[in-house]
Amino acid sequence: xxxxxxxxxxxxxxxxxxxxxxxxxxxxxxxxxxxxxxxxxxxxxxxxxxxxxxxxxxxxxxxxxxxxxxxxxxxxxxxxxxxxxxxxxxxxxxxxxxxxxxxxxxxxxxxxxxxxxxxxxxxxxxxxxxxxxxxxxxxxxxxxxxxxxxxxxxxxxxxxxxxxxxxxxxxxxxxxxxxxxxxx
Numbered sequence: 001x002x003x004x005x006x007x008x009x010x011x012x013x014x015x016x017x018x019x020x021x022x023x024x025x026x027x028x029x030x031x032x033x034x035x036x037x038x039x040x041x042x043x044x045x046x047x048x049x050x051x052x053x054x055x056x057x058x059x060x061x062x063x064x065x066x067x068x069x070x071x072x073x074x075x076x077x078x079x080x081x082x083x084x085x086x087x088x089x090x091x092x093x094x095x096x097x098x099x100x101x102x103x104x105x106x107x108x109x110x111x112x113x114x115x116x117x118x119x120x121x122x123x124x125x126x127x128x129x130x131x132x133x134x135x136x137x138x139x140x141x142x143x144x145x146x147x148x149x150x151x152x153x154x155x156x157x158x159x160x161x162x163x164x165x166x167x168x169x170x171x172x173x174x175x176x177x178x179x180x181x182x183x184x
Contacts, residue, residue, distance in 0.1 A: 059094030
């Protein structure tokens with residue numbers, strides 16, 4: 001891996017040199033080596049992606065709220081501009097960006113639940129102070145959209161005979177009811 005990282009650096013530097021048209025013989029040789037041996041270039045990102053959520057001055061309040069709902073969660077760093085936090089091991093960044101942008105249902109986080117008790121817990125905790133919508137969707141008190149869904153839903157929807165009845169059942173629901181879906 002050390003060799004790949006070294007070559008990745010040279011590769012990135014090589015692109016910079018190519019853009020500036022100042023490639024010397026050594027750099028050209030390294031670039032040539034990389035192009036002839038593409039397996040030396042890592043094919044995946046070194047760091048995972050994570051979302052940056054825009055808040056109107058209350059990013060820390062939001063992070064504390066979410067960390068109080070999801071087990072194994074914590075605030076990892078903060079300053080007046082941003083707060084980073086983990087929810088169930090996934091990194092998030094909250095930005096105190098001001099009133100310019102708002103959340104919308106175009107972006108939502110899915111909470112997949114194995115039991116009705118889990119659905120009830122996340123539905124009530126995330127929806128407190130927000131609004132409840134159709135088909136397992138809710139907006140929390142900060143305006144972030146969430147989908148609280150049963151993990152069995154994918155299996156139920158994969159059955160071509162049962163899927164239309166399941167859809168008809170959940171279209172009438174706000175919060176998902178697993179027993180009703182399984183009996184549809």
